[in-house]
Amino acid sequence: MCACDSINKTASAIAASIIHSNLDSLYNFPKSQISRFQQIQNCLARTVVKVPKSSHITPILRYLYWLKINERTEYKLLSLTYKILTTSQPDYLHNLYLVIIIIIINV
Numbered sequence: 001m002c003a004c005d006s007i008n009k010t011a012s013a014i015a016a017s018i019i020h021s022n023l024d025s026l027y028n029f030p031k032s033q034i035s036r037f038q039q040i041q042n043c044l045a046r047t048v049v050k051v052p053k054s055s056h057i058t059p060i061l062r063y064l065y066w067l068k069i070n071e072r073t074e075y076k077l078l079s080l081t082y083k084i085l086t087t088s089q090p091d092y093l094h095n096l097y098l099v100i101i102i103i104i105i106n107v
Contacts, residue, residue: 008048012064015044020072038069 019041029037042057049060061068067075080093088094 011048015048016064016066019044019066019069034069041066041069 019037042061043053045057045060045064045066046053046055049063051060066072083089084093084097
């Protein structure tokens with residue numbers, strides 16, 4: 001392994017932490033701000049891989065094992081839903097889920 005590989009891994013980890021640490025707050029953001037956040041992720045991905053701005057982003061994101069912003073948001077919501085359904089945790093969300101189911105059944 002050459003030094004450039006470790007630099008790329010470090011750059012990728014730093015860029016991913018910048019993007020992913022802010023994703024939890026994106027659920028209620030307007031589409032324009034989510035779009036801007038996607039542009040920032042795309043720019044960081046191109047910088048990490050060192051390709052020109054004109055390069056298609058999807059192969060770059062796949063290479064880095066990054067999801068697009070909307071895909072990651074959906075993944076996090078589905079993961080949380082699965083956790084609620086299979087483990088009944090966290091309690092406050094499981095209780096809310098039960099209330100919603102009762103409402104749906106009674107409608």
